[in-house]
Amino acid sequence: MAGEDVGEILLRCYRALLEAYGPQGWWPGEGPFEVMVGAVLTQNTAWGNVVRALENLKAAGVLSPAGLYRLPREGLECLLRPAGTYRVKAARLRALLEYLFSRHGGDPTAFSRGDWTLWREELLAVPGIGPETADSILLYAAGRPTFVVDAYTRRLLERLGLLPTPPSYEHIRAFFMAHLPPDPDLYGEYHALIVRHGKERCRKSRPRCPGCPLAPLCRAGERRQAQG
């Protein structure tokens, strides 16, 4: 293990997760716009609740840029209720739509073309679109090679003894992107597997995970940290 390339460790981790859980098929949902809406609705929210809200939007026939944009604020809030923080999320979706219409003519496929690093900067300037939501949109709605970081990703790197300092979102994202090829399929599956693994084994309340498929890599990380 000594001197092993970080990229190789990350790939070993990826293969172990894929072996253990299989392909996750992210992002669930149809089309880039549904992915974008889901990315906002899933903020600090269980996916099952997001699905209820998406079903409400579909049933109301408003799951389109123009459809959502036309909807009065109260109506949107009502449909979003099952997703939680519905007033906040209605405002965030409105802000995202304002941006989509003002900058991309309301075309939800626009992020698939052009300089995605510019789109990322612009998305981050939209109120309510933070780095995880922006990267989720670019990766899963537009197939762009940006890595999505979340709390599970932090915990995973910590256990592998690979957490960058400072452990900020941007540092962790840059760490993955510096050591993995810029492959959207790889990034998308990797993030999905990290979430799956986190939900199953590496919850906050369960710091140790017996039978964990990553146990050999975690032990290596402990040795690496012990060495300083």
Added chain:
DNA sequence: GCCCAGGTGGGTA
């Protein structure tokens, strides 16, 4: 009843 969920932004020290 409590903790958590595929975050973000605002406030304070």
Added chain:
DNA sequence: TACCCACATGGG
């Protein structure tokens, strides 16, 4: 920088 807090529904 590093914590705190609000936002809010639904599952375990």
